[in-house]
Amino acid sequence: xxxxxxxxxxxxxxxxxxxxxxxxxxxxxxxxxxxxxxxxxxxxxxxxxxxxxxxxxxxxxxxxxxxxxxxxxxxxxxxxxxxxxxxxxxxxxxxxxxxxxxxxxxxxxxxxxxxxxxxxxxxxxxxxxxxxxxxxxxxxxxxxxxxxxxxxxxxxxxxxxxxxxxxxxxxxxxxxxxxxxxxxxxxxxxxxxxxxxxxxxxxxxxxxxxxxxxxxxxxxxxxxxxxxxxxxxxxxxxxxxxxxxxxxxxxx
Numbered sequence: 001x002x003x004x005x006x007x008x009x010x011x012x013x014x015x016x017x018x019x020x021x022x023x024x025x026x027x028x029x030x031x032x033x034x035x036x037x038x039x040x041x042x043x044x045x046x047x048x049x050x051x052x053x054x055x056x057x058x059x060x061x062x063x064x065x066x067x068x069x070x071x072x073x074x075x076x077x078x079x080x081x082x083x084x085x086x087x088x089x090x091x092x093x094x095x096x097x098x099x100x101x102x103x104x105x106x107x108x109x110x111x112x113x114x115x116x117x118x119x120x121x122x123x124x125x126x127x128x129x130x131x132x133x134x135x136x137x138x139x140x141x142x143x144x145x146x147x148x149x150x151x152x153x154x155x156x157x158x159x160x161x162x163x164x165x166x167x168x169x170x171x172x173x174x175x176x177x178x179x180x181x182x183x184x185x186x187x188x189x190x191x192x193x194x195x196x197x198x199x200x201x202x203x204x205x206x207x208x209x210x211x212x213x214x215x216x217x218x219x220x221x222x223x224x225x226x227x228x229x230x231x232x233x234x235x236x237x238x239x240x241x242x243x244x245x246x247x248x249x250x251x252x
Contacts, residue, residue, distance in 0.1 A: 005230075012227065012244045013234040015117060017217050021240035025090035026066060027057045027171040028097040032105060033089060038241040042115030042148075042234070044216075047102050047134060051235065054078040055102040055134060058086075061125055065089075067099065074125060080157065096107035104239040106141040116147050117193075117236075119172065120160075123152040131159045135167065150193050175200055181210030191233065196223060200230065208232055221246060 016220045018175050019031025020038065035043050040181070041120040046059045053073060078101065081165045102118070109116055118138075122130050132248025141209040149160050157169045170191040171184050184192050191212040198204065199215040207213055212233035217243055218224050222242050227235045228250055236245045 001006065007049055012247065013115070013233055014240050014247065015038075015042040015044050015115070015214065015234050015236040016040040016240040017044050017238050019043060020238070020240055022219065022243070025087045026099055026238075027059055027095055027100070028094075029100050030087065030094060031106065032100075035240050038110060038112060038246050040114070040240040042117060043109070044117040044236055045102075046119045046121045047106065047130070048073045048121050048125075049130055049133070050078045050081060051075055052077045053129070053133070053171055055130070055137060056081060057100045057102055057105055059121070061121070065097075074127070078152050084184065102137055103140075103144070106143060110141045110143060114146070116143065117170070118147060118149050120149060120151040120153065120156050122156050131156060131163060135160065135164050137166065148191070149244045154187055157189060158187050173198075176203070180207055184211050193236070193245075196227075199227060199230070204230065204232075218243075225250065238249070 010198050016035030018026035021031055021036040024031035024034050037085050039165035045057050047055050047057055050056055058073060062072050063084060067086045068088060069084040081099045084172055085095055086099050116187055118134060121153050138144050144167050148168045148174045151157050151214045169189045170193050171189045172193045174195055177183055177217055180192050193213060193214045193216060195216060214234035214236060215227055215232055216236040218227055218235050218237050224235060224246050235243055
């Protein structure tokens with residue numbers, strides 16, 4: 001008989017990684033809308049700064065992979081970025097999708113019951129003032145209680161916490177940390193966003209008793225099931241619909 005999730009485990013949240021990026025062009029409004037449509041609990045996205053200081057939603061430092069343009073995000077103005085096609089690379093049907101601003105996403109999400117994980121992409125390039133700009137936008141839309149800010153740049157997370165003690169910050173890591181709950185709490189963070197190597201390690205049971213564990217990027221159905229059965233805080237996936245359907249099946 002298949003193992004069911006107990007009542008204490010059913011709160012595993014499903015976050016759509018860069019929106020429903022397995023079925024739509026990543027980090028576009030159409031990908032976020034699809035994530036909302038299929039019932040995701042939250043959306044994860046990435047932000048950079050433009051040449052003219054606007055916060056835009058895109059994963060890479062360059063636009064080459066996910067648009068029809070070339071070059072660095074920070075070397076282009078918002079107007080220049082808005083001329084690029086961010087959907088055609090994925091499907092002709094989705095041609096014309098543009099790179100969203102964080103402000104556009106926050107405005108769209110403001111009346112929806114969705115959590116938003118904003119990843120600050122300042123671990124390769126150091127964007128001066130990115131933390132302040134993101135926090136300001138979050139406050140403008142009154143979303144400080146439904147936003148999680150994460151980054152691989154932990155100095156940036158400390159800065160966020162110094163600027164705003166209320167917004168939740170989460171430590172992003174590729175590594176298996178020793179007693180990560182102590183490190184997470186030491187910098188004022190509330191949760192750990194880790195890859196599956198840590199999620200399936202021997203330490204996970206102890207760690208999840210101390211802090212929320214959110215695991216990225218889980219797309220394999222068997223791994224999704226394992227994460228759900230472990231009762232971890234959240235599963236971050238490119239395929240939120242698949243994860244939601246699997247969770248529903250396990251609960252029957």
